[in-house]
Amino acid sequence: MGCCVSTSSRSTCSTRSHGGAVSPSCFEVGFCGQKRTKRTFSDHVIALQHLPSVPNRIFTNGKSRTSCIFTQQGRKGINQDAMIVWEDFMSEDVTFCGVFDGHGPHGHLVARKVRDALPLKLLSSMHSYQSRQNGSGRTCFRGNSKKSDGGDSEKDGSAEDRLNSIWKEAFMKSYKAMDKELRSHPNLDCFCSGSTAVTIVKQGSNLFMGYIGDSRAIMGSKDSNDSMVAIQLTVDLKPDLPREAERIKRCKGRVFALQDEPEVPRVWLPFDDAPGLAMARAFGDFCLKEYGVISIPEFSHRILTERDQFIVLASDGVWDVLSNEEVVEIVSSAPTRSSAAGILVDSAAREWKLKYPTSKMDDCAVVCLFLDGKMDSESDYEEQGFSSATLQSNHSGNAVESDDGQKSEPSLQRNFTVRSSEESDSYGRLPPEFEGNADTVAAEDQNWLGLEGVTRVNSLVQLPRFSEERPNP
Template structure:
């Protein structure tokens, strides 16, 4: 809370004998390595508070599209939509885009997911600013994250710059995820003891792709092979409790990992002294009832250099991956009528598969972000002809099926934030943890209040 970030896509550096402010390329602000020269405009000259995020240009968090992406979410059959998503273009400069999908679980999971959606990007920016400040003090040079490989003797220098860029983003992801979980623990109005959220987040900076993620939301990429055929490349790992490394850590911390008899394919995390809560992931924001027993919020981090063969990236919550394979997702997105309808086409396909494969289970929420790497999207008239409604990304209208929360956990009626829909009585009375189905992230609430067994 209280986080502020720069929303300016350009920076100015002092130059010349008269110290006049001179406009510079956005690459000088990509990660803030602006040499030893002082800037006339500081990082906080153009700031935005968390509660003012909806007014930030090029930040889309509702069903709609931007210059290079489309996003879509649909409520499942379990109650209020607990998924959240975001695309933020011009994130640090004109060449940097942030994307994320967040899948909440537990009684307040929808509030946790939206809180993370709003606050985590700001913490990432703050971490990068801190890195920039240290580099300026140590006399670091201006590193360009979108520079191409140089020839001859410059290749070594470029390799060093790329390594420093990679290290800076790794540090930023680690620190921002840690700060996010710390804020949730101390939040005065969000009870995250048995509620939490996954996160799959990427930053595209020129040809560089940086990824940080926890939980079982997933990112994949559609790329062309040497024959020109579209193939699926999985970019992240579903951090489930049955992964050997994850299970070992949890067991060392006295947590238990096992699956229920009626869903043997879903391993869950349980308290050492109670058959609760049965969390279906090994890492998550929140879920503080399990943080002492091996569930962590430390993200996995990876870096990938994009090529001309790479076409698009898909981020989605597990409501999609539970019923569709990577290859099926790539096929659906690449064959969508228009790029701007790709996310909705994918969610519609997932909904149909849910009815076919799990007709007795309640469909999970689905959220999808499709980022097209060629940087081109159809004009507004193209998708209007398809009969698909999309919000104006500059207005960030949100179509909601229930009450949303603002950035500090207060309940805000949907009528105040965009197009309101009538909420059914069934949705309003949803408990967040009804029944045991294949996709429930939590099986039940612990029957205690941070108590410990008697010795």
């Protein structure tokens, strides 16, 4: 049932948070060259059906050692958002986080499938690399890229570039394999359904990011005055971004906004005014894959510093109504870290009622990862209304996901995110890899926010009709 991977082999490298001198840590699933009882990657495997029992993997509302996650259904039907935090991912100093926002009739199933399978494919890609390296007699890299003075700086820089290249290849391969599996899935129709993905891997002081669609990751960091600032880590991949629009048009797809929603660019088939997808990249949505919508992720790498405090991943139900700065303020001022994700979702829900009182609130999913590796005590957590049983269930990963008796009829749901040119300079800061890179995306396209007075709509306007009469090429 899908791919299987090993997660039981723990690295013998020391676990440390970002910053400071640390000992080597493997990016691999194996060990750092120390003598231990021999185990192969296939000694302990995890199939998809066994994922709920994996230790240190949480995917329902709760907390882990270093993070908290929370999701709330909107008012449009079944919750199509999914999320995950997987600590000790491959080795003790590696954490995987992801948020996935489904859309279309089966978007909730697509998002959950990606949540479960994509991390396994990433593990598999890294294992393949490890196997090749073991065959060539090479050893593991350091997980913390901290350049030293003198003659080692060039060597360290080369190692950092190589580590970055390895992770980029792994993200690219795993995203490609994920979309391929969805296309051939016998029981999941992804023709007009799909999902976004924003995924990060934190390995020591290294942060690797891969993402498609319009879910977003930001970071709360302290500036030189010790004031909290918001740093945007990802780009909302909308159809009107110059590079995205050019690719779609080159593939005969069309990009335009409807007359009654001029701020919402959409992707349309060349021969029909459908489906009107409000994003340029997604898993699934195979009706548009021949016309420019892709599942190739944007990839970026960042070195974390002591000033970096936490990372927030969220679906656009949050970003539609809250700015990057507002999110950082809410998380940093939460009474306990364990409650930060829930409080953020509650704040978004209140903003929805204030800004869009006649609209149906979108689903919201949030992951808050605290970079110093600290979390509240259980007593603090229980003060927020969570029981010890809930703690144990979520921390061990044994929680069983359910729809709580909700009806699961197919529904076309998800909202767009639109930007205001007047506000574009005031929300969030971009990471260095985006600055000055006009080929990637224009500066005004980096920060997106729901505008007051704009009618809220779905990400898909309608399903393709595919009439027999098509215009001649």
